[in-house]
Amino acid sequence: MILCGRPVVLTTLLLALASFSCSVLAAPLLTDRIIESDRVTLAGNTRPEATRLNDQGAVADDLPMEHMVLQLTRPADRELALQRRIDGLTDPSSPYYHQFLTASELGQTYGPAADDVQKISAWLTSYGFTVNGIATSLMAIDFSGSALSVRQAFHTEIHSLTVKGVSHLANMSDPTIPAALAPVVSGIVSLHDFTPRAKNRPRAAYTVASNQGAQQELVPGDLATIYDLTRLFAAGISGQGETIAVIEDSDLYNNGDWTTFRSVFGLSAYHGGLLSVVHPGATSGTSCTDPGVATSGDDQEATLDAEWASAAAPSATILVAACATTRATFGGFLALQNLLNSASPPPIVSLSYGTCEAENGATANRAVSTLFQQAAALGISVFVSAGDSGAAGCDAGNDGATHGIGVSAYASTAYNVAVGGTDFGDTVAGTVSKYWSSSNSTTYASAISYIPEIPWDDSCASQLIASYAGYAVSYGTSGYCSSRAASNAQLVTTTAGSGGPSGCASGTPSRQGIVGGSCAGLAKPSWQSGTGVMADGVRDIPDIAMFAADGVWGHFYVICYSNTANQGAACNGPPSQWSGGGGTSFAAPIMAGIQALVNQHSGSRQGNPNPVYYKLAAQPGKTCIATGNITSGCIFHNVTTGSIDVDCSGSVDCYGATAMRNEFSFGFGFGFGFGGGSGGSNSYNGVLSLSAQTDQIAYSAGSGWNFATGLGSVDAYNLVMGW
Numbered sequence: 001m002i003l004c005g006r007p008v009v010l011t012t013l014l015l016a017l018a019s020f021s022c023s024v025l026a027a028p029l030l031t032d033r034i035i036e037s038d039r040v041t042l043a044g045n046t047r048p049e050a051t052r053l054n055d056q057g058a059v060a061d062d063l064p065m066e067h068m069v070l071q072l073t074r075p076a077d078r079e080l081a082l083q084r085r086i087d088g089l090t091d092p093s094s095p096y097y098h099q100f101l102t103a104s105e106l107g108q109t110y111g112p113a114a115d116d117v118q119k120i121s122a123w124l125t126s127y128g129f130t131v132n133g134i135a136t137s138l139m140a141i142d143f144s145g146s147a148l149s150v151r152q153a154f155h156t157e158i159h160s161l162t163v164k165g166v167s168h169l170a171n172m173s174d175p176t177i178p179a180a181l182a183p184v185v186s187g188i189v190s191l192h193d194f195t196p197r198a199k200n201r202p203r204a205a206y207t208v209a210s211n212q213g214a215q216q217e218l219v220p221g222d223l224a225t226i227y228d229l230t231r232l233f234a235a236g237i238s239g240q241g242e243t244i245a246v247i248e249d250s251d252l253y254n255n256g257d258w259t260t261f262r263s264v265f266g267l268s269a270y271h272g273g274l275l276s277v278v279h280p281g282a283t284s285g286t287s288c289t290d291p292g293v294a295t296s297g298d299d300q301e302a303t304l305d306a307e308w309a310s311a312a313a314p315s316a317t318i319l320v321a322a323c324a325t326t327r328a329t330f331g332g333f334l335a336l337q338n339l340l341n342s343a344s345p346p347p348i349v350s351l352s353y354g355t356c357e358a359e360n361g362a363t364a365n366r367a368v369s370t371l372f373q374q375a376a377a378l379g380i381s382v383f384v385s386a387g388d389s390g391a392a393g394c395d396a397g398n399d400g401a402t403h404g405i406g407v408s409a410y411a412s413t414a415y416n417v418a419v420g421g422t423d424f425g426d427t428v429a430g431t432v433s434k435y436w437s438s439s440n441s442t443t444y445a446s447a448i449s450y451i452p453e454i455p456w457d458d459s460c461a462s463q464l465i466a467s468y469a470g471y472a473v474s475y476g477t478s479g480y481c482s483s484r485a486a487s488n489a490q491l492v493t494t495t496a497g498s499g500g501p502s503g504c505a506s507g508t509p510s511r512q513g514i515v516g517g518s519c520a521g522l523a524k525p526s527w528q529s530g531t532g533v534m535a536d537g538v539r540d541i542p543d544i545a546m547f548a549a550d551g552v553w554g555h556f557y558v559i560c561y562s563n564t565a566n567q568g569a570a571c572n573g574p575p576s577q578w579s580g581g582g583g584t585s586f587a588a589p590i591m592a593g594i595q596a597l598v599n600q601h602s603g604s605r606q607g608n609p610n611p612v613y614y615k616l617a618a619q620p621g622k623t624c625i626a627t628g629n630i631t632s633g634c635i636f637h638n639v640t641t642g643s644i645d646v647d648c649s650g651s652v653d654c655y656g657a658t659a660m661r662n663e664f665s666f667g668f669g670f671g672f673g674f675g676g677g678s679g680g681s682n683s684y685n686g687v688l689s690l691s692a693q694t695d696q697i698a699y700s701a702g703s704g705w706n707f708a709t710g711l712g713s714v715d716a717y718n719l720v721m722g723w
């Protein structure tokens with residue numbers, strides 16, 4: 001069927017179909033009569049926490065379930081055609097090169113049939129649901145209803161849960177739908193209130209070299225010096241005319257914090273920098289509620305995202321796009337979906353949230369990948385925090401890994417840049433004075449030049465940390481992770497920059513949060529190749545890394561965050577009295593800011609930057625060991641020393657754990673407790689490994705691309721000029 005002509009105003013349900021140029025419409029796939037008794041299960045739609053042990057009983061039938069999202073599937077031929085087109089968008093030899101689509105064009109050219117979308121919407125309505133809107137891409141339907149409607153339509157119950165002392169709600173089994181709808185329905189993105197975690201860490205209460213005195217608090221001027229932004233700013237490239245959207249589920253605590261940050265650190269001297277807080281949704285017909293200052297504390301995440309994106313691109317507009325989280329859907333997902341389906345989506349997006357593939361579920365994983373795929377088709381560059389738990393993606397925030405190797409579902413798609421984390425290697429090398437001035441500039445900067453980098457790793461499993469503390473190994477009864485010193489120093493932790501292979505993007509794990517069962521990773525994209533890249537057939541992360549440390553070696557970021565009720569501080573006096581921290585939450589918006597400089601210099605949006613990154617890294621002289629001079633031709637600083645290994649217990653990807661620990665060390669009990677000693681009282685004295693039988697730590701830095709830091713960090717000037 002061919003439909004040509006001017007936009008036509010249709011019903012609300014078909015709002016997304018209203019504007020067409022001239023295209024071949026998809027043939028309907030839903031041709032069978034809907035028989036309610038003939039059903040199929042939407043596998044991968046149940047949280048692992050939905051167990052009998054956590055169950056507190058069914059919720060009331062009239063409990064509202066707002067803004068659930070039904071994820072749809074493209075016809076197979078259209079999915080293949082879209083992938084070919086996306087591959088051509090960054091290939092200068094392709095006729096599709098930079099021929100980016102609009103959301104409407106994406107829907108009409110590559111989406112499911114309009115008749116199919118209408119039939120599914122009508123089925124939802126028949127069960128009492130309200131269809132709030134259809135994504136312009138035709139790949140998602142936003143709908144609301146009651147717990148009763150969910151039970152009747154999808155044959156699954158919503159129950160209250162208590163998980164680690166916290167109240168939640170979730171569906172207790174995979175939903176089902178009539179078999180007649182299955183060719184187009186992928187699943188329900190979420191029927192629960194478990195949300196991804198912000199990837200930031202407050203300033204650490206410990207410092208490895210605390211006995212050496214001063215710490216270095218990173219401010220925007222330091223960032224500009226270390227990563228060669230200063231030469232770009234001097235050349236008039238500071239993000240003029242560019243927009244960076246940071247995706248949130250909370251407003252800023254105080255918009256004035258952003259202004260203070262820019263003023264104190266000299267960023268207000270760059271003209272054009274603006275802050276805009278929006279709650280996207282009206283354009284696509286999907287509601288978005290202003291979250292205000294979220295009780296989750298994610299206003300801190302919104303603040304640091306906005307401030308440090310501005311630090312890297314001080315003349316750009318920072319768009320804080322935030323929606324409230326509902327009982328069924330993460331607010332950041334709603335904000336991004338609505339933004340990408342709007343008439344004028346921004347060219348750059350930063351997302352600093354994540355949850356591991358094995359817990360997120362197959363449908364939610366697919367929904368994230370589909371959304372980022374849409375971004376790539378629209379020419380939008382998406383930067384995502386790789387995570388803050390080493391390769392233990394399902395153990396974020398824990399004292400040790402128990403679920404083995406896993407990665408964030410938000411970072412592992414083929415359509416986003418996964419940004420990992422580094423630290424500076426000056427403290428461990430004893431060269432702090434070589435790279436930091438003893439006095440500050442008028443904007444509190446003190447970095448002298450590029451500083452050699454190591455992977456960010458706070459764990460006692462780090463061989464660099466263990467050696468610094470005087471231990472030959474980190475694991476086992478005589479290892480550092482089993483010592484009282486490590487426990488006292490709060491280094492029994494999974495805190496580290498994340499990396500690893502995609503392992504459970506589809507399928508269902510046989511054990512909660514552990515890659516296994518029918519799990520399968522996302523296929524390795526064609527552009528991910530080069531020295532060091534694993535021949536494992538799956539998507540590997542991170543792609544690149546930037547400084548993300550929270551102070552373990554004495555270095556961390558400063559933010560102006562005045563919410564004292566949530567670990568904030570008044571932004572008065574010197575920045576040393578302000579809030580501070582680390583995490584790949586900082587690295588992602590900084591890379592988004594650097595992309596704004598690329599876009600400004602090139603004159604257009606660039607889409608997924610990864611194909612260009614890997615091509616540049618393969619060129620002679622563009623990658624150098626992370627000790628080089630920033631004025632050289634290097635684009636990437638290849639990090640070759642250190643690891644992102646974390647401590648662990650149990651038998652899943654854990655080497656060196658023991659059952660008995662009845663000794664203790666005689667360390668100093670301060671900092672690292674130098675001088676050795678074995679045993680200890682903590683429960684995690686193994687190290688995350690590719691094998692439970694041999695020491696194959698997960699993961700070490702190395703020549704070329706590696707799981708610890710990807711291609712390495714970037715020299716912003718050389719990246720922009722070499723694009």
